[in-house]
Amino acid sequence: MTEAATAPHDHGPVQARPTAVAVRGVSKTFGNGASAVTALDDVSFDVPQGSFLSVLGPSGCGKSTLMRLVAGLQPASTGTIEVAGGTPDEMRRAREFGIVFQQPVLFDWRTVEQNVGLPLQIMGRPKGEARERVEHMLELVGLSDFRKHRPWQLSGGMQQRVSIARALTFAPPFLLMDEPFGALDMMTRERMQTELLSIWASNPGTTVIFITHSISEAVLLSDRIVVMSARPGRVLKVIDVDLPRPRTDETRDSKEFVDVEAEIRQLIFSQEGR
Amino acid sequence: MSLAPGTKGRERLITAAVVVGVLALWYVAALLVQSGDDPLAASKLPYPHGVIEQIVDNRSVLAEAGWTTLKQALIGFAVGAVVGIFSSVVMAQAAWLEAGVIPFILAAQMIPMIALVPIAQNIFKNDDVTRIFIAAFITFFSVSIAVLRGLKSAPPPAYELMSSYNAGRAKTLRYLRLPAAVPMMFTGLRIAAPLSLVGSVLVDLSGAQSGLGYLMLAAITFGSEGAAVLWGAMIVLLALGFLMTQAVVLVERIVAPWQPDLRHGKA
């Protein structure tokens, strides 16, 4: 749409970059016999290195399941997933994934800073280095003043920010986020989206897979959007979003933004009609 | 949920009211019992002030007996807790281990204490060791079953989180399962604390030559004086059980203040 190379945070056209995650004909069925549920059906897409990809789909279409498969937390029923040239399980063992789950999953017995430092502690990083790193992450998500607080003393949005900071502390090459802003009000949500973009920009090379059921969220954040149908989850279309970066609050009002949003909405509605 | 913060004072007031109420009831009951023409009435239900007098008069005897019973109960409580925690950690490592061991634990728990005490006495031939054994036996069940449950209380996403860090069995235990089990562990300890004391007294009552239970038995064979001693010993037992439970609660507040029902205000 616009000259790609001018924006400081632009990583170049998304199509030109090497593939970091390749999902090929992946299906996932839970249970067997009469009670079997097909969560994903023949899903394929590519995630370019260092790009921001969103998976967009209605509730129950298998988005969380897809994230678990990519992260090597569950095996696919059929099909293959390749991550950085290996299997998801190999990459999980190599600690390549920082995951933000649909719920914050914070430990009540740890303070905010201890929660953020958890992965570093498990990975046995030196204490001093870990402390610096945690400090930096808390600054990034704007929670420095709350480092000694406990998770339950924070609002839902703050908890999710702790969870994001924790996923980022060990600078994983892949960031997987499952509807991290799902529980937030519209205003907080939009602020967090812009925050996320700037955090991502300050960690160049990080490949993000972001799960959402909000069309505008997907359009604002992504280089590429995988649009999924309702259960069983199939890929309706893979759409590249060429809006210039950095994207800001003004981007939301631009004509290009509204056009892409409308295109996706029509795609989803036309599918529902069939 | 317990009462909201700020109602601590009211809680205390309610406790005080209950104590006063019980004492009043006791006076009324003792009055009714002793107003009949039964000459032995006073030996059945003495007045509270009579009991307190006896406690003060016999304080050294009561203190010695109480300490004997309490000391072995405490040792047994500690042993039972450690063994209980350790075995539940072992059981939590594999479903087949748990499935294999739990039936034995449940079966052992069905053994009536009245039957177990003489067996233990015959084996150990020592009152102190028997008291410790019985207290430990009772503590073991409450603690192991509670901790086992606690070790499995973390939600599935928490395991996925650990898995995404490639945390192995040991690290998942250390950073997730054990801390998650702490609240249940304290629940088990709180249940076990007074029970371990009761176990210790049971040994006193079963032919031991010392302890609060022994004092109770001895008091029964006396006249109306003895009844007050019996009641005095029971009140000492009650107080010790209360103190032990409160000690567990206090430690829990210090060790795991992050639990929902212990939170108040900011950290």
Ligand SMILES: Nc1ncnc2c1ncn2[C@@H]1O[C@H](COP(=O)(O)OP(=O)(O)OP(=O)(O)O)[C@@H](O)[C@H]1O
């Ligand atoms: N462990 C499981 N066992 C059985 N069925 C499952 C399991 N996990 C997911 N499913 C099923 O797979 C389907 C997709 O679930 P999933 O959680 O991936 O959806 P989702 O797109 O993330 O939904 P939402 O937007 O509401 O989070 C659902 O029908 C669900 O019932």
Ligand SMILES: [Mg+2]
């Ligand atoms: Mg989901």
